[in-house]
Amino acid sequence: MAVSSGSRDNQLANARARSKRDFSSLIPSLLTWGLALLFLGPFLIRPVVTVLLSAITVADPVTGARALNFALLLLPLQNELARQSIINSFYLGILTTIVSSIIALPLAYASARLKFAGKGLLTGLLLIPLLLPPLVGAVGLKQMLAREGFINTLLGRNQNPIDFLGSRFLGGNGPLLMVVLVAALHLYPLVYLNLSAAWANVDSSLEEAAENLGASPAQVFRSVTLPLLLPGFLSGALIVFIFAFTDLGTPLVFGYDRVAAVQIFRTKDALSDPTGYVLAFYLVVLAGVVFWVSRRYLDGGKIATLARGTRRAREAQPSPLVSILVYLLFFVVIGLSLLPHIGVIMASFASDWTSRLWPAWTLDNYVHVFTDPTIPARDSIKLSLLCASASMIIDVLAGFALAYALVRGKIWARGLLDTLAMLPLALPGLILAFGLLISYRYTALDPFENPIPLLIISYAVRRLPYALRSVSAGLQQMSVTLEEASLNMGATPLQTVWNVTRPLVTANLIAAGLLTFAFAVLEVSDSLILAASSSQVPIAQAIYQLVTAAKMYPACALGVIGMLLLSATFLIVNRLLGKQMGSLFKA
Known part of the structure; x- marks a missing residue:
């Protein structure tokens, strides 16, 4: 009986020791999670939840209590400004993604598949626009596109200037195209980085196998290379789309107000207007969908090569004509990307830069x-x-x-x-x-x-x-x-x-x-x-x-x-x- 009692005491002691050890092992987790939620809870989770709830609730004017009203989500169907703002934001995001992709595709191919002198320097310069603030670039481009600005002077249109940002230029779409241009020249490195990395990691033995089976270069690209590039390209393109869709500074500078981001900004002084909440709700949903698609389908890539890492992508020596075209492409893209910021620098030293190619320095x-x-x-x-x-x-x-x-x-x-x-x-x-x-x-x-x-x-x-x-x-x-x-x-x-x-x-x-x-x-x-x-x-x-x-x-x-x-x-x-x-x- 004593032995049995002693055994139970030992078991209880061991259980207490294990419980103490288990609790001690939980302390780091509890402390880490507690501190993380103490910071991210009120300043990350709460703001997002508040935006979502504000879009589906209305406040009682007397008591201030909020009641569910899902009909607010139909506001874009009823309010022409809200509807047009969302449509224009989609135009902005899609056009920016297309232009960024057109710029990045040949650059990524040249970086991954061609040998040419100075490639390291040129590919490094391609990333500079990503580090420069687009708001400043927008200010520089707006100055250069003014009726008496550098571009009209360069074109000899001082007497009859082109109003690039006016209602008559390209059917009133001048501001949209300028915003797209600034955004694309700022964001194309995101597509370029993903595409060049994907192209460099393509197993060349797969392309060689397709060629040995009689496939033409176009067929090899369409059936072998393109499917391997697609996850990397889509990953970069989705980031560009969401960045352009939610950009605020560049549309404000060019006066392109009928976009979702600017309408949300305008409602900060009239928080009783539900338009800003509803537009913000759809932006959160869109960002969540993009994040989920990127994590679910593109993270790490769903298409694997048979021997990844054993046969790197083939690099060809271009002909003299192709080399000239490659250098021309790099210099044109880098020059256009830096042109707005160069304009900012020149205008910062100007006392007058109207109807003249060079400013009056000061x-x-x-x-x-x-x-x-x-x-x-x-x-x-x-x-x-x-x-x-x-x-x-x-x-x-x-x-x-x-x-x-x-x-x-x-x-x-x-x-x-x-x-x-x-x-x-x-x-x-x-x-x-x-x-x-x-x-x-x-x-x-x-x-x-x-x-x-x-x-x-x-x-x-x-x-x-x-x-x-x-x-x-x-x-x-x-x-x-x-x-x-x-x-x-x-x-x-x-x-x-x-x-x-x-x-x-x-x-x-x-x-x-x-x-x-x-x-x-x-x-x-x-x-x-x-x-x-x-x-x-x-x-x-x-x-x-x-x-x-x-x-x-x-x-x-x-x-x-x-x-x-x-x-x-x-x-x-x-x-x-x-x-x-x-x-x-x-x-």
Whole structure:
């Protein structure tokens, strides 16, 4: 009987020990999930849910209580402006995707299949437009397309100028085509990167087998190469489509207001109007569908080669004529991509650039940017640097903690947590900013009273994925044996992280900080929507205000300052991360 009692006591003791160990093993998961939800819950999940609920509910004018009303979703069928805005957004997204694909397809083929001198330099220059802000490029192109601008002067049309942005040019579609041009020249690298990578990974033995069976080059491309390229192409094309569909800054600059993004922006001052909520609802649904299709059907590719990695794509030596055409193609695309930004630089040094090929040079615009009290440039630079720096600190700390937990820790539902942290990459910034605006109106975080807290939060949430991927790349390359050795020598986990892990991923931490800083400095959607107080505006909002006030030259000077900040930080990031930089943009 005593033996039996002792056995039960031992069993109870063992059960308590196992329970204690099980609870201890859950602590890292609970802590990680708790901190993640504490940050992402109110500032990512809540804004999206608020946007969705606001589109299907109406508020009682007396009590303020909201009741379901799914009839609001039919608003685009009843409201001509809402309907036309969605249709125009689809036109914008589809046309931008088509133009980007036309630009990227021959470039990707030349990069993957042809040998020519200087290929590394030229393919690197192709990526520059992706790093330059499209808002600034739009300002430069608008200046050059003016009735007395550079293009009309070049064409000798000073006496009878072409009104490229007027109602008579191309049936009034001039603004749409200009927005498509700026967007395509900014986004084509996304299609190019995916296509060139897919083309380089095609197993050449499959194409050779088809040729040996008597297939013509056209048949080989149609039946073998094209199916292998399709997943990569569609992945890039979907990203371009959703970016163009939700773009806000470029349509605003060209006055192309009848698109969904601009209509949502217009309703920020009239939140009782359901139009903005309904349009935002459809944008969230569209982004969700694109994200799901990309994950479900395109992630990793559903078409596998028989010997991937053993036979790389064939590179041919082009004929002299083909070589000339290849160089011409690269120079034309790179030149057109940089032309709007070159125009911004020239206009920033102009006292007058009307009806003349070259501006009358001056430095006054830069002097006015920092001294003229009627231009909010100086304060906007300070505000952007403040918000970008604060969001950078948040992203570095949160990115390091989250990356360490995901890479080194045993976290429950790790894949779900990683997806949640990467969700801001798939969510249009316009929707997140609008959701934050309506979620925190009439609260302590009301952006109409003080936009700084929500600007910092929005910048941090949107760029957290970049910090996470940057630090994760460093942790994955670092041997875990160093940390194990530290623990075996008696160091605590916190001492190990601080004295061993942190120094080894310092370059990744610096790169993550600079990258998030660079993107935040000239963030457009968040800045235009959340900077609701006219006295506190970031750089992007200040540029837009200067453009609407017809102060184009100071706007260009401020744009150049923003480009310099962006370019410098990207150069440092590329120096620190090298080839790892591409992994930061994968959801």
